[in-house]
Amino acid sequence: MIKGGVPLRGEVRISGAKNAALPLMAAALLTDEPCVIRNVPDLSDVKFMGQILQSLGATVKFNGGEVRIHAHKIKSVGDYELIRRMRGSICIAGPLLGRLHRARVSLPGGCIIGARPINLHLKGFAALGAAISIEGGYVNALAKKLAGAEVFLGGRAGSTVLGTANVMMAAALADGITTIDSAACEPEVVDLAHFLNAMGAKVSGAGSPTITITGVKKLHGAEHDVIPDRIEAATYAIAAAATNGEVTLRGVRADHLHAVLDKLREAGVKVERQGSNLTVRRNGKLKPVDITTLPYSGFPTDVQAQMMVLMALTPGISIITERIFEARFMHVSELARLGADIEIEGPSAIVKGGRPLSGAPVMASDLRASAALVIAGLAARGRTEVKRIYHLDRGYENIDGKLRRLGARIERVEET
Ligand code: EPU
Numbered sequence: 001m002i003k004g005g006v007p008l009r010g011e012v013r014i015s016g017a018k019n020a021a022l023p024l025m026a027a028a029l030l031t032d033e034p035c036v037i038r039n040v041p042d043l044s045d046v047k048f049m050g051q052i053l054q055s056l057g058a059t060v061k062f063n064g065g066e067v068r069i070h071a072h073k074i075k076s077v078g079d080y081e082l083i084r085r086m087r088g089s090i091c092i093a094g095p096l097l098g099r100l101h102r103a104r105v106s107l108p109g110g111c112i113i114g115a116r117p118i119n120l121h122l123k124g125f126a127a128l129g130a131a132i133s134i135e136g137g138y139v140n141a142l143a144k145k146l147a148g149a150e151v152f153l154g155g156r157a158g159s160t161v162l163g164t165a166n167v168m169m170a171a172a173l174a175d176g177i178t179t180i181d182s183a184a185c186e187p188e189v190v191d192l193a194h195f196l197n198a199m200g201a202k203v204s205g206a207g208s209p210t211i212t213i214t215g216v217k218k219l220h221g222a223e224h225d226v227i228p229d230r231i232e233a234a235t236y237a238i239a240a241a242a243t244n245g246e247v248t249l250r251g252v253r254a255d256h257l258h259a260v261l262d263k264l265r266e267a268g269v270k271v272e273r274q275g276s277n278l279t280v281r282r283n284g285k286l287k288p289v290d291i292t293t294l295p296y297s298g299f300p301t302d303v304q305a306q307m308m309v310l311m312a313l314t315p316g317i318s319i320i321t322e323r324i325f326e327a328r329f330m331h332v333s334e335l336a337r338l339g340a341d342i343e344i345e346g347p348s349a350i351v352k353g354g355r356p357l358s359g360a361p362v363m364a365s366d367l368r369a370s371a372a373l374v375i376a377g378l379a380a381r382g383r384t385e386v387k388r389i390y391h392l393d394r395g396y397e398n399i400d401g402k403l404r405r406l407g408a409r410i411e412r413v414e415e416t
Contacts, residue, residue: 001383001384001385001410001411001412001413002359002374002377002378002383002384002385002386002408002409002410002411003359003382003383003409003410004357004359004377004378004379004380004381004382004383004384004409005243005379005380005381005382006243006245006378006407006408006409007243007244007245007246007407008236008239008240008243008245008246008247008378008403008406008407008408009245009246009247009406009407010247010248010405010406010407011247011248011249011250012236012247012248012249012250012402012405012406013250013251013402014228014229014232014233014236014249014250014251014252015039015041015042015228015229015232015397016038016039016040016041016065016225016226016227016228016229017041017187017188017191017226017227017228017229017230017231017232018041018043018045018046018229018231018394018395019088019161019186019188019229019231019302020187020188020191020192020226020227020229021037021040021041021043021046021049021226022045022046022049022088022089022091023088023091023162023165023169023188023192024037024191024192024195024224024226025037025040025046025049025050025053025060025067025069026049026053026091026092026094026095026165026169027095027169027192027195027196027199028053028058028069028070028071028095029053029056029058029069029071029074029092029095029096029099030071030095030098030099030169030172030173030196030199030219031071031099031199031218031219031220031221031222032071032072032073033070033220033221034068034069034070034221035068035069035070035199035221035222035223035224036066036067036068036069036221036222036223036224037066037067037069037195037223037224037225037226038065038066038223038224038225038226039065039225039226039227039228040062040065040066040067040226041065041226041229041397042065042397042398043393043394043395043396043397044390044393044394045086045088045394045395046067047062048082048085048086048089049086049088049089050062050067051082052078052079052082052083052086052089052092053069053071053092055078055079055082056071056074056075056077056078056092056096057071057072057073057074057075058070058071058072058074059072074096074099074100076096076100076102076103076104077104078092078096078103078104078105078106080106080137080138081106083105083106083108084106084107084108084137086108087108087116088162089105089108090105090108090118090121090162090166091162091165091166091169092105093105093121093125093139093141093166093170094121094125094165094166094167094168094169094170095169095170097125097128097130097141097143097146097170098146098169098170098171098172098173098174099173101130101142101143101144101145101146102140102141102142102143103139103140103141104138104139104140104141105138105139106137106138106139107134107137107138107139112327112330112365112366113325113327113328113330113366114325114326114327114328115326116325118139118163119155120153120155120159120160120163121160121162121163121166121167122139122141123151123153124151124153124163124166124167124170124180125141125143125166125167125170127149127150127151127167128143128146128147128148128149128151128167128170128171128174128178129143129144129145129146129147129149129174130142130143130146130170131143145175146170146171146173146174146175146215147174147175147176148171148174148175148176148177148178148213148214148215149178149179150178150179150181151167151178151179151180151181152181152182153167153180153181153182153183153184154181154182157295157323157324157325158182158184158294158295158324159182159183159184159185159209159295160184161184161186161188161189163184164180164183164184164189164211165184165188165189165192167180168180168189168192168193168196168203168206168211168213169192169196171213171215172196172199172201172202172203172213172215172216172219173215173216173217173218173219174213174215175215176214176215177212177213177214177215178212178213178215179210179211179212179213180210180211180212180213181209181210182209183205183206183208183209183210183211184295184296185207185208185209185295185296185297186295186296187207187227187230187253187256187296188227189206189207189211190206190207191224191226191227192206193206193207193211194206194224195222195224196219198222198223198224199219199220199221199222200216200218200219200220200222201213201216201219202214202215202216227253227256228251228252228253228256228276230252230253230256230257230260230300231300231302231303231368231395232395232396232397233249233252233257233278234257234260234300234302234303234306235303235306235371235375235396236249236280236402236406237249237257237260237261237264237269237271237278237280238264238303238306238307238309238310238375239306239374239375239378239403239406240280240281241264241267241269241280241281241282241286241310242309242310242313242375242376242378242379243378243379243408244282245281245406245407246279246280246281247279247280247281247406248277248278248279248280249277249278249279249280250276250277251276251277252276252277252278253276254273254276254278257278258297259294259297259298259299259300260299260300260303260307261278263289263291263299263307264280266287266289267286267287267288267289267310267311267314268282268283268284268285268286268287268314269281269282269283269286270282270283285315286310286313286314286315287314287316288311288314288315288316288317288318288351288353289311289318290318290319290320290321291304291307291311291318291319291320291321292320292321292323293321293322293323293324294323294324295324301322301323301324301325301328302368303368304320304322304328304368305328305331305368305369305371305372306368306371306372306375307320308320308331308332308335308342308349308351308372309335309340309372309375309376309379310375311351311353312335312340312341312342312351312353312355312357312376313353313354313357313379314353314354315353315354316353316354317350317351317352317353318350318351318353319348319349319350319351320348320349320351321347321348321349322347322348322349323347326347328366328368328369329344329349330365330366330369331365331369331372331373332344332349334362334363334364334365334369334373335362335372335373335376337360337361337362338357338358338359338360338362338376338377338380338384339355339356339357339358339360339380340353340355340357340376341353341355356380356381357376357379357380357381358380358381358382359377359380359381359382359383359384359385360380360384360385361384361385361387362376362377362384362385362386362387363386363387363388364386364387364388364389364391364392365388365391366391367391367392367394367395367396368395369391370386370388370389370391370392371392371395371396371399373386374386374392374399374403374410377410378403378408378410387415389412400412
């Protein structure tokens with residue numbers, strides 16, 4: 001429940017990145033020695049990944065922002081129901097295949113933002129020598145031995161983040177050299193490469209479109225700190241601008257946020273950097289900007305919905321084009337309830353901004369759409385009720401607490 005119209009002011013500490021933490025936890029399956037991952041955000045998706053690893057036989061202990069994973073003995077079959085519930089769980093397939101030469105994982109299926117196929121993951125596994133079959137809702141990958149290969153992972157919308165992670169993890173224990181071309185360049189892939197190297201893997205080129213992995217016989221335990229969540233940082237930066245407040249984001253990697261900060265500045269938002277802190281406030285009147293989502297280092301699809309809210313508050317017309325997921329405009333009809341004027345034309349949303357938003361009951365449909373609805377509620381006059389906030393808890397650590405500390409009037413209300 002949000003009572004809007006209060007400018008956010010103060011400081012917020014940015015948590016570890018969900019989309020880095022999930023594959024990092026899966027990577028701990030590659031060794032029979034214990035691994036310690038720190039700066040892990042307290043999120044339902046992260047807890048859920050812990051349960052999946054436990055169902056495979058690993059011991060998983062959370063202690064504050066630290067998780068200790070010991071995959072001493074593991075099995076190759078993931079629990080169908082557990083894995084099916086979270087798309088990110090597909091990244092256990094690569095480590096299972098790498099370590100056990102077999103993986104049986106339920107097909108993650110589509111979700112509200114689009115079809116989300118895994119053909120590229122499977123193409124990578126096949127190139128390493130795995131036989132792939134799909135049976136009873138499971139994907140089976142089976143290899144007598146894994147051998148390094150040249151793999152091209154470019155797809156319809158560019159590369160694949162978790163596909164790159166999966167192939168990297170399987171190739172870490174393959175015989176010989178694997179080259180992934182058209183690899184995802186996202187910072188989360190680089191973070192994973194750092195962890196794999198700390199475990200004794202030989203990965204180079206992560207962060208560029210060509211990653212080379214020289215297989216090793218065995219990996220050992222390692223410790224690692226998760227990178228800050230660039231999407232969470234972008235969400236709070238946009239919330240500051242949307243409410244005409246001033247917020248300092250603490251513990252940020254500004255170099256992971258260039259595309260977002262560039263668009264914010266173009267839109268009339270002032271962003272000042274002091275080391276790992278960023279202070280965000282409006283710089284006079286907001287201006288409409290056009291945005292196209294792209295693979296990293298382009299504008300992230302995970303910030304598209306939040307930015308659409310800022311544009312809905314900005315007088316003038318902006319065009320927001322979604323190039324990564326085909327159905328990621330579920331927030332548009334909910335934003336209309338608050339008075340936003342947005343039309344969808346193919347992959348683009350035409351935002352006729354500047355109308356005042358007024359609070360209304362809305363329904364969250366996916367993680368980032370929910371964040372957008374919260375920002376809209378904070379900026380709107382009156383009361384906004386966002387339902388199905390379990391979506392938010394999947395990816396934003398203590399979002400209501402953090403926003404309250406910034407002065408927001410937001411409360412979590414149990415539905416009866
Ligand atoms: N694609 C294929 N074939 C594949 C895999 C992907 O065609 O085998 C297509 C997808 O359909 C999509 C595009 O490639 O059009 C990019 O998908 P990608 O595989 O990169 O997405 P992902 O790895 O499944 C991660 C994040 C998403 C984020 C995307 C894009 C995790 C757990 N998830 O998903 O995060 O939107 O990369 O950056 O890392 C979120 O956090 O809200 C979220 C959805």
